[in-house]
Amino acid sequence: MTAQKTRTGVSFDAQGDLSDDQRVINAMHAFVKDFGLSAAVHMESCVHCGLCAKACHFHVMTKDPKYTPINKLKPFKKAYQRHVGPFSLFYRFFNLAPAVTTEELKEWQELIFDSCNMCGRCTLICPMGIDIAELVKEARHGMFAAGLIPERLALMDRTTRAWGSPAKGGTPRHVCGWSYSRTVGADGPHDPRLGQPGDTGG
Numbered sequence: 001m002t003a004q005k006t007r008t009g010v011s012f013d014a015q016g017d018l019s020d021d022q023r024v025i026n027a028m029h030a031f032v033k034d035f036g037l038s039a040a041v042h043m044e045s046c047v048h049c050g051l052c053a054k055a056c057h058f059h060v061m062t063k064d065p066k067y068t069p070i071n072k073l074k075p076f077k078k079a080y081q082r083h084v085g086p087f088s089l090f091y092r093f094f095n096l097a098p099a100v101t102t103e104e105l106k107e108w109q110e111l112i113f114d115s116c117n118m119c120g121r122c123t124l125i126c127p128m129g130i131d132i133a134e135l136v137k138e139a140r141h142g143m144f145a146a147g148l149i150p151e152r153l154a155l156m157d158r159t160t161r162a163w164g165s166p167a168k169g170g171t172p173r174h175v176c177g178w179s180y181s182r183t184v185g186a187d188g189p190h191d192p193r194l195g196q197p198g199d200t201g202g
């Protein structure tokens with residue numbers, strides 16, 4: 001299924017026939033799995049100096065705040081705050097970081113796939129050493145698990161799985177370096193930090 005639009009008119013592609021709730025669950029589960037120590041440190045270290053915004057050519061050219069590198073990590077950061085961070089209990093209890101919605105993920109597709117070429121300029125300039133480009137890459141894994149990646153990438157993934165890839169010596173690999181079964185499994189998410197399936201708010 002391709003070329004759909006969100007309520008605010010942002011184009012997005014969707015793969016598969018997952019329900020909206022299941023897409024969020026899959027994304028959250030993949031995000032949480034990706035939060036290693038370095039990602040956690042990066043999430044906690046931002047001092048909101050704004051230097052990365054001045055380094056990102058998407059933001060420099062458009063002046064649109066939605067293209068700032070740190071905004072591109074918003075749903076990823078919410079997942080961290082609600083489910084993984086040291087104050088996740090408080091974030092959930094007081095709803096300080098509202099649950100990620102499917103609508104947000106759909107709008108996010110344009111930001112982390114079409115508006116970031118992973119050039120790493122934001123990473124280089126960040127005084128706190130936050131590897132934003134790496135976090136964008138990890139966030140893309142969650143979007144893949146949710147079936148919310150640009151269709152051109154989904155097609156590459158299907159092609160690679162069917163026929164292999166010359167770049168990988170002919171070994172079938174997923175284009176995002178991620179497999180659905182590795183992410184979710186047949187019975188849905190199992191990470192206790194995410195609560196029960198259907199509890200998208202955690």
Ligand code: SF4
Binds near residue numbers: 070129132
């Ligand atoms: S440059 Fe680093 S510390 Fe400054 S706003 Fe960007 S991510 Fe945060």
Ligand code: SF4
Binds near residue numbers: 058069116123
């Ligand atoms: S890695 Fe992405 S967010 Fe960072 S400067 Fe490059 S395009 Fe912008």
